[in-house]
Amino acid sequence: MTNIRPFRCEDLFKYNNINLDPWTETYGLSFYLQYIGHWPEYFQVVEAPNGQLVGYIMGKIEGTGESWRGHVTALSVDHVYRRLGIAAKLMRGLEEISEKKEAYFVDLFVRVSNKVAVDMYTRLGYSVYRRVIDYYIGDPDEDAYDMRKALSRDKLKKSIIPLPHPVRPEDLD
Amino acid sequence: MINLFNERRLRPIYDCLDNGNSKKALQEADKLLKKHKDFQCAKVLKGLALLRLGQTSKAWNVLQEVQKEVPTDDCTLQAMAICYRELNRSDLIADAYENASKKDPTNEDLMVALFMAYVKIGNFKKQQQTALNLYKLKQKNSYYFWAIMSVYMQAITNPDKEMASKMLLSLAQKMCKKFIDEDKVESEAEVELYLMILEKQENFEEILKATDGPLARLLPNYLDFLRRRKAYLYLKTSRYQEAFETFRSLIDNNVDQLEYYQQLYEVAFKLEQLAINVHSSADQVPKNEDNPFIFKVIETISKYLYIKNESSSNGKQSSKKISHSKYRAPYIARIELYETLKARCENHPSYHSLLSTISVDSIKLYTQFFTLFGHKDASFFDFSYLFTKFNKPKADVCSIIDAIEVIHGPLLDKEPTTLNEMYRLLCFIKLNYFAGRYSSMEDFDKQKLIARLLDLYDHSIQFGVDLLPSDFQPPDPFVLVISYLLLNESNIKDNSKLLNLLIILERSLKKSPSNYNSKLALIKIYNAIGACGCSNQWFESMDIKHLQIDTLGYLISDALLLCGHFSTACKKITNASRFYCANYKDTFDFLVSFYKIGSFTKIEEIMKLKERLNLSINYSSVELDKMVLALILVTKSPDSFAQTMMTIDVDLDKIENGFDDRLDNRDVAIFRVLDNETSEQSEKNREKWFDDQLKWIKLRHLLLKTIVVGFCSLAKLELKDLNNAGSSEMINSNSIGAKFEESDFPSFTKNLEKLTAYYETLKTKPIYLEMFPLQGPQPSRINYYLQKDYFDIILKILNQLKVVHESSKEKAVSWDDSWLNILQSIINDISVSLKVSNSFFELGKVLNDLSFIVETICFAVILLGFINLSVKKDLQESKKNKKKRNLEVLANISGIVENFNNALNEMNTCLAFLLSTLDEMNLNHLINAPVDYDMFKSKGIFFQQPDVYHSTHKEITSKLEQSYKKTASQLHSTISMKMKYLNSLKL
C-alpha cells in the first residue's frame, strides 16, 4: 500500500532510507527548495503504513512550443518497498499532471548502466530519444539516455522520434 | 548609459573581490576614488574590500559615510547589502533601502527591494506596509497578496494567539474577500493563500464553499488531491455522508491508498453511531441491516481484493497466468477493519455477523496476506505495523506464525528454490524475530540458528545473478538478522564472537557493496570498540552530504572525538559548520524567491525548515567542537592560542540563545528494527541522549565562555598590540576578538562560579551508559566524561588562576596542587587499563578515556598559560614600581613563581609518562588471538571457506590495528605539542 502525498520540506529530514541508494543523488537544500517552490505538484512522496517514507518523485514542467514537457528529475524507491508498483504509480501521476498541463511529452535522463531503471521506463512506455555523451560527471563520466514518452497532445508522436546520433550535454536545449 | 559606464569602471574591483584578492580590490577602488571622489559604489566596494581584509572599523566608517548620503542606485545598494550581510547586520540593508525609497518614492524596483529586505529580517509589519505602498503605486495583484501574506505571517508568529486569530487573520481574510468579491483573483496561489487563512481560522465551512464555488476553477485536481481535501473538509464539518461517498470514490481512483480505506471505515462507524443515537429510544438490538455503512465498506474492500494489476506493459496482451494484485492496501484494510470490529464487538453484538462475512478468524487473514505478499520484502513491515497498531500479544503472533507453517510447511528447514521463496522465508524469519522467539533461545540453539541462517545466505547467493555493484544481494537480510541476533553486550565483549560477526558483515559487503544496512551495523560495531578509523571508512562510502550531515552525521561525529581521531573529526566538523552557515543564507534567498513566485503555501514551511536547522542540537555541538578542536590541534603556544581566539568564527552568544528550544534532527529510523522492544529501548536511548547532550553542550559552552572571558580580560594589552600591528586576519563581528573589549576579570569570576555550580549539579546526575541496542543512538559523550574527574582538573586550575590574579600579593598566595594528583591518578589508571584490556571492547573504552585526558591536558596547558600571563604582569609591575618596592610582595610573587614552575615540572613528568604509555601500547595479543571459526558451524559454502575466511579476518584485524595506531599517534603528537607549550610557560 502506498499513501501518496505532496512532498514537504520536513520530509528532507527522513528520506535517508531512500537516498542512501547509490543511484539516487542527494542534492543541496536549495535544489529541493527550488522544486518545492516552483512545481509543488511535481514533487510527490509515498508513505508506508507505519509512516516511513518509501519513495518519491521530483519533477518539473518546462520548455516552449512543442517542447513543452514534463520532466522527471529524480525518482527513487526504498529497496524494501521495490517491485510493488510504487515507481510506476508515481510516474503515472507525473504523466497525468503533465497531461492536465497540456504538455507534449514527458522526458527524463537515466544512466545508460542503470539497467533496472531503463527497463522499467521501457515497460512504462518510454523510449530512448537520444544518447547524451558524458552527461553524468564523475569518475568516470557516464552517458545518459534521454528517454521520452509522448502525451496525448502530441498526436503524431513527433516528440519521440529518436535522433540518429548521440549529442553532447552542451547541445541539449 | 551612466550605469553601463560606471559598471565598466567598477568591473576590475568586482573581479578582484570575486577572486578573493581583496588587497588588489582595495587598490583599484582607491585608484578610482582618486579620480571620482564621490563615486558611491566605489566607496562601498572599498568598504567591502576593507571588510574582507579584516579592517572592520575602517570598513564601517566608509559604509556609514555612504549610508548618510542615502544612495538610491541599484549598484551601490546591492554592494551595501553584501557588506551588511557579511557583517551580520541585515537590518541595515532594510534601513538603506528605506531611506532610498523615501528619497525616490515612485521607484517601484527600490520598493520591491525594500520589501525583500524586510522579508530577510522577518519584519512582517513593515512588509505589509511596503506591499500596500507598492500596490498603491502599481495595481499588481502580487503586491496586494504580498501584503495579505505579510498579515498572515504576523498572525501566525504573534505570541498572543487570541488577538492573532481574531484580528490579524480576519484582516487577512477580509482583504482576500474584497478581491474575490470584486472578481479580481487571478491565480491558484491567491486562492491557496485565501484557503490557508481560512484553515488557520478553522473556518472549514467557508473553505468548502470556496472549493465548490467559482474559485474552484483556479484549483486543479492533480492526482485527486482536491477531492481528497474535500473529503477531509466533509469530515471536519461533520458531513459524514458526503465524506463517506467521497472517500469511496477516491478509492476507485487509487486502490492502493490505505489512508482512504481507513477514513472510510472510521466514517462508517461514525455514521452508524449517529444512526444508533437517533434510534436509541427504541431499545431494539441492532441487526445486520443496522450496519449498512460498514457493510458497504466490506463490499468496497472486497471489490478490490482480487483484481489484477492494471497492466503497465505497453500493449502486450498478458498471456501469463493470473497474477495476484500487488496492491496491499485492500488486504491491509480488510485486516484493520476485522480487528477494529472485533475489538468493538462486545458493545456491538451485530458486529459478529459482519466479522463472519469477512473471515472465519483473523489468523486466516494474516496467513492469506502472507501467502499473497510474503515474497515482497515490505510485507514484514506491514505485519509489524498491524501487530503494533492492534496490540497483538506475542502469543497471537506465534499462533499466526504456526498457522503459516501449517500451510507452507517447515519453512526454515527447506532450501528456497526461487527468489520468491527466499523472500517468503525471510519474512517468516523476521516474524519469528518480532515474536521474540529468538531472543528467548539458549545460546546453543541460537548458534545453531545462526549457522542455519548462514547456510541459507550461502545457498541463496545464487539468486543474485548479474547484479550491478549498486544492487543489493537478495539474501542480504539473512546477514542483517544474524547481526541483530549477535549484537548484544556479551557478544561485543567476546573477541571471537565479535570477529565472527565482523567477518560475516564485511564479507557480505564484498558481495553487496551498496548495502547500507550492513554498513550501518558495521559503523556501530566499530564505534563501540573504539575503532572509528574502520567505521569512518564505511561512513565515507555512504556519500553522506548536505542535509544528511544534520540527520546522519551523528553516526560518526562523536565516535571520532571519543577515540582521538581529532584531525578527521576536525575536517568533518568544519564541513558541517559550513553546511549550517550556508543553509541559513540559502533559506533566506528562497524566502524571497517564494514571495516572488507567489508560492505562499510554502513560506511557512521554509521558515520552519530554517528554524529547524538553526535550532538543531547538532549545530551547537558542531560549533563548540569546532572551537575545542582548534584548541587541541592548532594552539602550540600562547601566541598561537591568542591568534586562534582572535580568528575563530564561533558565536558563543548565539549558542547560548534558546538552549531549551534545541531540536533533535537525527534520523534514527534509518536502522531497520525488527521488534518493538528494540525500537522502544532505542527511543528511550534517544531521549536520554538528547537530555544529556543538552547538558553536555551547556557545560562546554560555559567552559569555553569562561576561557574566552578570562583570556580577554588578561590579554587585553597584548592583543591591542597584536591588532594594531596590522594583523590581516579577518575579525568577524561575532568572533571573540570583537568581544574582548567588554571582558573584565570580575565577569570571568562570575562565569567561573556559574560553571562550578553547573558542574556540581551534573556530578549528582546518574551516569547513563546503556549503549544497546546498537542499532540506535548511543549515550551522549557527557556520560563517558563524567566517569572520571577530568573536569575537576580544569576547575581547580581555573580557581588557581582566580586566586593568583585577584590576590594583591601582600600576603602569601595559597597554592593548590591537587589537580596534579588527579591528573596523575587518571593517567595511572589509564596506563594500567591499557595493559590489561583483553578485548577490543575494553580497549575502546580505554581509548575514550585517553582522548578525554588528552583534551583535558590541552585545556590545562592553556589555563596554565593564563596564570603565567597574570604572574608575568605582576612581575613587570613590581619591577616598574621600584620606589614602592615591597619586599614582601616580591617574596610572595616569587613564591608563586616557584610553585608554578614546580607544577609545570610535575605535569611534564606526567605527560612524559603518558607518552611512554602510548609508546608501549601493544595490541598483538588482541590482533593475533586465534578466532574460533567453528562457532557458527555451518555447511560452509561461502563463509566458511577457510581461505576466504582467513583473508577477511586478516583484513579486519589489520584495519583495526591501523585505527588504534592512528588514535595513539594522534594523541601522541598532541601531547608532545602541548609539552612544548607547557615548557614555554616557565617563569
Ligand SMILES: CC(C)(COP(=O)(O)OP(=O)(O)OC[C@H]1O[C@@H](n2cnc3c(N)ncnc32)[C@H](O)[C@@H]1OP(=O)(O)O)[C@@H](O)C(=O)NCCC(=O)NCCS
Ligand atoms: C527504478 C526504481 C525507481 C523502480 O522502483 P519500483 O517501485 O521497484 O518499480 P515498480 O514496482 O513500479 O516497477 C515497475 C516495473 O518496472 C520493472 N522493474 C522494476 N524493478 C525491476 C527490477 N529490479 N528487475 C526487473 N524489472 C524491474 C518491472 O517491469 C516492474 O513491473 P512488474 O513488477 O509488474 O514486473 C527503483 O528500482 C529505484 O529506486 N532505483 C534507484 C533509483 C533509480 O535508479 N532511479 C531512476 C533514476 S532516473
